[in-house]
Amino acid sequence: MAVACGLCAGANYLNQPLLHSIAQSFGISDGTASVLVTCAQVSYALGLLFLVPLGDMLERRRLVVTLMGVAALGLLLSAASPRLPGQFTWLVLGTLLTGLFSVAAQVLVPMASLLASPAHAGRAVGFVMGGLLTGILLARTVAGVLSGIGGWSLSYWVTGAVMLAVAAVLAGVLPRSRSTAGLSYAQVLGSMWQLLTTQPRLRSRTLLGGFSFGSVSVLFSTMALLLGGPAHGLSDATIGLIGLAGVTGALMANLAGRLIDRGHATATTAAGVALLLLSWLPLWWGQQSVWIFIAGMLLIDLALQAVHICNQGVIYALAPQARSRINAVYMTGYFVGASTGSAVGAMAWLHGGWTGACLAGLGFGLCNLAALLHDRTLARSAP
Incomplete structure (x- = not known):
């Protein structure tokens, strides 16, 4: 699988x-x-x-x-x-x-x-x-x-x-x-909106996913401009190899899954949100050093996967009989965040260069923090 x-x-x-x-x-x-x-x-x-x-x-x-x-x-x-x-x-x-x-x-x-x-x-x-x-x-x-x-x-x-x-x-x-739900296709599609409106934590976790992927998409939409520009002058092939550094995110996905099984989804999510915010500091410094940039990229990819896997662990438990529909709602929001981040990143680069892009990524990270605080309130008030 x-x-x-x-x-x-x-x-x-x-x-x-x-x-x-x-x-x-x-x-x-x-x-x-x-x-x-x-x-x-x-x-x-x-x-x-x-x-x-x-x-x-x-x-x-x-x-x-x-x-x-x-x-x-x-x-x-x-x-x-x-x-x-x-x-x-x-x-x-x-x-x-x-x-x-x-x-x-x-x-x-x-x-x-x-x-x-x-x-x-x-x-x-x-x-x-x-x-x-x-x-x-x-x-x-x-x-x-x-x-x-x-x-x-x-x-x-x-x-x-x-x-x-x-x-x-x-x-x-x-x-x-x-x-075993026995729903028609029209009922399946209609129930997706019902799930979104009746499951507060589906909304909060979708916001967490969208904002976190949006922040990372700011990076992905502008990193080639920084690395290939006058600051570093790297070739397309070298930039592609640097992108492979994100494979560490696959390791975080497995670790995050284990932490969820041990009941640490909330703490792991908080750590991921904090790490995503902090990663923009070495990424900003990355205009001076490729190695510092790679370190920041490793951190932000680890953060994204920690938040994403925890989100999925939480939403699947909300309605076990509707996991595919819940996943469809969540992933749609996840990719809406990605496309928004790419567009904002391109605009930020146009008007403020790499510093503007970093501020845009940090802005998504702060929105992510607000979504986390909202989700924790919902979790505490849940029966």
């Missing part, structure tokens, strides 16, 4: 280091090629809203395998697009299919919590999330290596084939798992 989550999540990041090669292959501008990134993000968000809730309606093993199979077909269609009429159009279609159906990962995460014993649910979620995070971080590097070996399409061929193989394995090893 962890490998499947890594493949599904990473599939949406394959195109990011390949955009220039794709542009050259199709004879289009880099700007036109960058539309692929937007297509992947928008289709993934739509999948979160309209496909992930099916985990509370359909048999989950079959749902996961089907979603992964269609996502793999999207990858293979992308790989074959240079040989098809209307080449780039087929690549866009393949990207949309992959983004929409790769949300299988967000069905697997709550399913891991459901299948594990209550005493080990946090550890199970942390382990599966560790696979998801590792897939995101390694996707860009693996795509670049495969592109160097056999062209940009090779990364799509390989990833699509591996995803089909893993889907086949899951079909054989996952137990059958089905919700």
Whole structure:
């Protein structure tokens, strides 16, 4: 399940280091090629809203395998697009299919919590999330290596084939798992709004997730401008390798899961929020030293995963029979925070350079602190 989550999540990041090669292959501008990134993000968000809730309606093993199979077909269609009429159009279609159906990962995460014993649910979620995070971080590097070996399409061929193989394995090893709620699709979608309005801690934890990911997205949207600019003058390849430092977040995901199982979700969340705020100090100093920047990046990634895993541990316990719908609500807010952080980060860089970006990231962190205090009030007043 962890490998499947890594493949599904990473599939949406394959195109990011390949955009220039794709542009050259199709004879289009880099700007036109960058539309692929937007297509992947928008289709993934739509999948979160309209496909992930099916985990509370359909048999989950079959749902996961089907979603992964269609996502793999999207990858293979992308790989074959240079040989098809209307080449780039087929690549866009393949990207949309992959983004929409790769949300299988967000069905697997709550399913891991459901299948594990209550005493080990946090550890199970942390382990599966560790696979998801590792897939995101390694996707860009693996795509670049495969592109160097056999062209940009090779990364799509390989990833699509591996995803089909893993889907086949899951079909054989996952137990059958089905919700007993007996809801129609319209009722499933309508109940998501009801969950948001009737579960205060779902709202507070969604705010925590959105603000924390927003703060980190400020960093991700501007770090290449700092590292590749006059201050450091690093190449794209070197910047990509620095991004791999975030793989430590996968370790935090597993640790946070264990702490949740021991009843320390509140304290771990508080530590993550505090660490996220503090990380912006070495990140700001990072304009003087790459090594200090890397230290700040390690800290903020650890903080993000601590908050995120704790959030999932808390929200899954709110309504165990509706975990897929709760996860869909939470993850939608999580990615809204990410896109907002990216936009704010770009604007802050434009008007204030790296200092402006750091202040923007710190602002998201302070909003995160306010959300934490609100959540702790809700936790104390809960029956």
